[in-house]
Amino acid sequence: xxxxxxxxxxxxxxxxxxxxxxxxxxxxxxxxxxxxxxxxxxxxxxxxxxxxxxxxxxxxxxxxxxxxxxxxxxxxxxxxxxxxxxxxxxxxxxxxxxxxxxxxxx
Amino acid sequence: xxxxxxxxxxxxxxxxxxxxxxxxxxxxxxxxxxxxxxxxxxxxxxxxxxxxxxxxxxxxxxxxxxxxxxxxxxxxxxxxxxxxxxxxxxxxxxxxxxxxxxxxxxxxxxxxxxxxxxxxxxxxxxxxxxxxxxxxxxxxxxxxxxxxxxxxxxxxxxx
Numbered sequence: 001x002x003x004x005x006x007x008x009x010x011x012x013x014x015x016x017x018x019x020x021x022x023x024x025x026x027x028x029x030x031x032x033x034x035x036x037x038x039x040x041x042x043x044x045x046x047x048x049x050x051x052x053x054x055x056x057x058x059x060x061x062x063x064x065x066x067x068x069x070x071x072x073x074x075x076x077x078x079x080x081x082x083x084x085x086x087x088x089x090x091x092x093x094x095x096x097x098x099x100x101x102x103x104x105x106x
Numbered sequence: 107x108x109x110x111x112x113x114x115x116x117x118x119x120x121x122x123x124x125x126x127x128x129x130x131x132x133x134x135x136x137x138x139x140x141x142x143x144x145x146x147x148x149x150x151x152x153x154x155x156x157x158x159x160x161x162x163x164x165x166x167x168x169x170x171x172x173x174x175x176x177x178x179x180x181x182x183x184x185x186x187x188x189x190x191x192x193x194x195x196x197x198x199x200x201x202x203x204x205x206x207x208x209x210x211x212x213x214x215x216x217x218x219x220x221x222x223x224x225x226x227x228x229x230x231x232x233x234x235x236x237x238x239x240x241x242x243x244x245x246x247x248x249x250x251x252x253x254x255x256x257x258x259x260x261x262x263x264x265x
Contacts, residue, residue, distance in 0.1 A: 016224065029210070029211070029232070031210055046141065046143045047141040047142075047143060049141075052222065055220060055222055056220055057219075057220050057222055057223050058217055058218065058219055058220065058223050059217070059218045060215060060216065060217045060218075061142070061143050061144060061148070061215070061216040061217075062214070062215050062216075063148040063211050063213055063214055063215070064211060064232075065206060065209055065211055065212075065213065065214030065215070065231050065232050066214055066215055066229060066230070066231055066232070067185060067186045067187070067229075067230035067231060067232055068185065068186075070229065070230065071228075071229060071230055072227075072228070072229050073190070073226075073227070073228035073229070074217075074223060074224075074226070074227060075223065075224035075226050076220075076222045076223045076224060077222060077224065078222050088139070090141055
């Protein structure tokens with residue numbers, strides 16, 4: 001797993017910042033069976049947070065119903081190119097990651 | 107829009123949220139950051155139980171067309187169904203949940219939005235079979251919901 005996530009943040013002329021996050025994660029529901037019939041244990045991201053400076057723009061809670069290698073798009077106002085957006089997540093095994101990206105002008 | 111009945115709904119809603127906090131399981135990270143995850147709602151195995159896990163208030167159907175789905179009518183692969191939910195920006199959206207009627211765990215995702223966030227979320231969810239996808243939105247004036255039927259030609263259990 002543990003491949004770093006990708007974050008793209010672009011602010012357009014109207015002041016709308018689009019944040020696109022791609023995370024590498026298996027997102028196992030706990031319902032899927034291996035070829036030998038045993039259940040694959042649940043392993044999925046439970047929380048994602050998107051911050052712009054000190055502000056929490058969005059916090060997500062996820063279940064196993066989110067697809068493998070999840071993507072998240074969100075949009076906010078008040079961002080300026082050159083500022084940073086920080087994204088962090090944690091899964092049900094306590095694994096976590098965080099990364100930031102600079103807002104570009106688009 | 108802002109008559110006393112609506113205000114009552116909003117005020118009691120806030121009380122409900124405060125009471126509800128007591129039920130939420132907390133997960134802590136080594137860094138000291140605290141995360142909350144609504145175990146009751148996410149582990150519910152049917153749609154009404156999942157919605158009950160999110161709110162005990164009445165949910166009204168969005169008859170004003172505030173909620174818009176951006177999703178294909180037919181998904182070839184149920185493991186990866188792109189779903190976007192956009193709410194009219196005149197509505198202050200506090201939270202938005204995405205549920206899939208026929209999944210073993212209907213609640214897929216729940217988002218809390220700051221006032222800075224535009225009420226538009228796009229993500230990819232799993233769908234076991236053709237089913238309704240439901241967006242449940244918490245606004246200043248209570249909960250509204252909308253649904254869209256998405257046909258799945260290949261099930262998403264493979265995750």
